[in-house]
Amino acid sequence: MIPEPIAGLDLPDSYDDISQTLKISDMILTNAVENAKTLFHSPTVSSIDESGINSRVMVLREFNLKKRFMRFHTDYRAPKIKQYKKNNIASVLCYDPILKIQIKLQGTIAVNYNNSITRSAWDGSTTRSKKCYSVKGGSSLKISNPVEYDLKDGNIEDGYMNFAVLIFSFTTLEFLHLKSSGHRRALHTWDDKLQSSWLVP
Ligand SMILES: Cc1cc2nc3c(=O)[nH]c(=O)nc-3n(C[C@H](O)[C@H](O)[C@H](O)COP(=O)(O)O)c2cc1C
Numbered sequence: 001m002i003p004e005p006i007a008g009l010d011l012p013d014s015y016d017d018i019s020q021t022l023k024i025s026d027m028i029l030t031n032a033v034e035n036a037k038t039l040f041h042s043p044t045v046s047s048i049d050e051s052g053i054n055s056r057v058m059v060l061r062e063f064n065l066k067k068r069f070m071r072f073h074t075d076y077r078a079p080k081i082k083q084y085k086k087n088n089i090a091s092v093l094c095y096d097p098i099l100k101i102q103i104k105l106q107g108t109i110a111v112n113y114n115n116s117i118t119r120s121a122w123d124g125s126t127t128r129s130k131k132c133y134s135v136k137g138g139s140s141l142k143i144s145n146p147v148e149y150d151l152k153d154g155n156i157e158d159g160y161m162n163f164a165v166l167i168f169s170f171t172t173l174e175f176l177h178l179k180s181s182g183h184r185r186a187l188h189t190w191d192d193k194l195q196s197s198w199l200v201p
Pocket residue numbers: 042054055056057058059060072073074075078079080139140
């Protein structure tokens with residue numbers, strides 16, 4: 001039976017062909033961009049700041065296996081922008097308990113601000129998403145009264161000046177499928193070309 005969050009995708013019951021683990025990862029992550037019902041829609045993105053590892057959930061806006069990148073949107077005023085510029089190493093992790101599949105990717109993050117990438121991402125965003133970027137003060141500012149920072153109706157387009165696009169370019173993709181009769185874990189790495197290997201789960 002196809003699990004409800006990924007209805008429409010033909011997912012196998014077990015994985016014994018290593019190339020299939022990459023093909024299915026591609027299907028799941030491509031589907032997750034538009035499908036908010038799967039937990040793959042909101043992966044955890046981890047990076048390194050002055051005090052150590054810092055993780056946050058972000059909505060997956062684009063997945064491209066051929067070019068090996070993921071796109072995320074964020075507030076340019078957030079401290080993590082400066083962190084990414086200092087140390088761009090990042091890891092993306094997502095797991096959906098209904099599918100029993102975990103996907104982990106490692107790579108680097110590039111910050112885009114006020115360029116053709118942000119313009120096309122902004123133009124493709126919904127009014128609801130755009131509204132978040134009009135909040136005064138900017139993400140992570142210490143405040144005494146959160147009510148004062150609730151989103152207000154105003155000129156939504158003004159938020160563009162606070163909008164940033166993060167392009168996460170990955171060099172490894174690890175797939176893990178949990179199944180009581182035998183877990184399957186596969187690592188795909190790209191140096192010059194793709195190399196795939198099974199790992200002990
Ligand atoms: C379901 C969900 C989706 C989120 N999506 C985003 C997002 O797309 N971009 C973003 O910057 N923060 C997003 N957040 C908020 C972040 O997890 C985080 O709290 C915020 O970005 C501040 O993180 P920082 O202190 O690491 O900058 C989301 C949180 C949740 C729970």
